[in-house]
Amino acid sequence: MSAQTLRASAGSSFGRAQVHAVAGCYFVASFAALGLPPYLTEILPELGDRHARWAGVLYVVPTVFGALGAPLWGRLADRYGRKRLLLRAQLGLAVSFLLAGWADSLTAFTLALILQGILGGTFAASNGYLGAALAGPALSRALTLMQGSARAALVVAPIVVGSLSGWLSPHRQYALLAVLPLTAALLLAALPEPAAPAPGRTAPATEDGPPPAVSLRTLYALEFAFVFSTVISFPYLISLVEDRLPGTSPTLSGVLFALPHLCYLVSALAVHSAFRERPRAGIALGFACIALGLAGHALTHSLYGLVAARLVLGAGLTLGLVCLSVLAADCAGGRPPGGMFGSLEFFSKAGAVVAGLAAAAGSARFGPLAPVLTGGAVAAVTVVVSLLPAPHARPLRSRRCPR
CATH class of the missing domain: 1.20.1250.20 (MFS general substrate transporter like domains)
Structure with missing residues (x-):
């Protein structure tokens, strides 16, 4: 054979x-x-x-x-x-x-x-x-x-x-x-070395095919902004909970931390079905939910309000992650996937590192509210930018992976 x-x-x-x-x-x-x-x-x-x-x-x-x-x-x-x-x-x-x-x-x-x-x-x-x-x-x-x-x-x-x-x-x-x-x-080790998808299963990107929904640079920028605006609230969330709700048990604080991630686990596949044909609308809505959710962290002084804010943030987290996956799959057509996903991971991790540094600096100077306000501001700006008309993207030329 x-x-x-x-x-x-x-x-x-x-x-x-x-x-x-x-x-x-x-x-x-x-x-x-x-x-x-x-x-x-x-x-x-x-x-x-x-x-x-x-x-x-x-x-x-x-x-x-x-x-x-x-x-x-x-x-x-x-x-x-x-x-x-x-x-x-x-x-x-x-x-x-x-x-x-x-x-x-x-x-x-x-x-x-x-x-x-x-x-x-x-x-x-x-x-x-x-x-x-x-x-x-x-x-x-x-x-x-x-x-x-x-x-x-x-x-x-x-x-x-x-x-x-x-x-x-x-x-x-x-x-x-x-x-x-x-x-x-x-x-x-038991899995096969992946080969290109069989004809008919996918639509490869060619000169005659439709352009991707966003350019590769835009995808990287969205990934960075998304990771920054979500991760910046993680390190000092427990401090914020203690500031807003004195005497909160560690178990309840842990549940509040996990809520957005649990939202993703419960609803990600349903969101994928709903937004796989309109990922740009989904990513804009996701950033809007992130901005609203982080603003809610700053404004609420009750447990119910904080739960609501975490759930809104979870909706934004889910919409953002799912629609970024759709956009990444769109951009991957006709490109060597290892290099593209490696570069995407660079921007994701860069966003996490910058978010951590910004959270530490902001919290030290202005208190535990600073990270959520900074993340919310970045998310709000990204909503506005993502709604701007996209320039016409050039159709991807068929590329071959190096042997």
């Missing part, structure tokens, strides 16, 4: 089960990456930083180095194979988690987090893998499912880590949880 026949067979066999396997492996591998950073204030005193002064810096270290490495790993995936680079990302996480769990000094722990950022990148690698086998609505639905995996891990992982901390310190849990990305790599 020829190599071309094997690739065609792999592409035709790539369906819902394979998509769910990739999303499930990302969920499993994300536990340590998303569940342990909230416990840095408990980890660092064991490593000599008695007052955990470096917690804020170390929180963003993997994100910074992940952003720097994502475009390079994406281009290498297009050249050497998406499955191979996805396996590399999972194994890279396993190695970095082991080193973090075994670190006996702040320097060694910091180096392990740097390696986590450089060697990881499982989200971009997974999206590039899916982008090589799917396109159009099938790809945007798969990307929506991937975001669901990220939201689920963000909600579940800190709870599991907290539950285990009575038996094993969060620091040593890094080494224990290294088995998860290793298991994910073993499961992914």
Whole structure:
């Protein structure tokens, strides 16, 4: 059987089960990456930083180095194979988690987090893998499912880590949880190397095809603005809740933090069906909900008002993530997916890093209201910009992935 026949067979066999396997492996591998950073204030005193002064810096270290490495790993995936680079990302996480769990000094722990950022990148690698086998609505639905995996891990992982901390310190849990990305790599090894979608399943972008809904630069700008306006409210939400509702229990604060992510898990697929043909309207509505939700955080002084504000923010989070997935799938047509999704991950992580820095600076100077007001202002401006008539986009020329 020829190599071309094997690739065609792999592409035709790539369906819902394979998509769910990739999303499930990302969920499993994300536990340590998303569940342990909230416990840095408990980890660092064991490593000599008695007052955990470096917690804020170390929180963003993997994100910074992940952003720097994502475009390079994406281009290498297009050249050497998406499955191979996805396996590399999972194994890279396993190695970095082991080193973090075994670190006996702040320097060694910091180096392990740097390696986590450089060697990881499982989200971009997974999206590039899916982008090589799917396109159009099938790809945007798969990307929506991937975001669901990220939201689920963000909600579940800190709870599991907290539950285990009575038996094993969060620091040593890094080494224990290294088995998860290793298991994910073993499961992914059974999946096929994705081939281009079969004719008839998708509409490839060509000179005669319709232009994408937004340009690639616009997609990157929307991704940055979306991540900035949502993430900026995360670090100091608990402080804001305590300021607005003194005496709130940690459990209730955790539920309030999780509400927007739970909204996504409940409604993402329904939103995808409703807005997959009009993603620009959905993204504008999403930013409007984000602006209103963050404004509600600043204005309310009651539990019911705060719940309502979190739910409105959840609606914006869901609309934004889903419609960005649709726009990304649209832009991916005719492009090497590894490079495109790697660059998209760079702008996403850059937005998170800038949001974290802005939240820290604003909160230190103006208090816990500053992050939500800043995020709301950015979201409101983005609504206005996204509603402006888009310049006519040039049809994409058919591109070949480098061999």
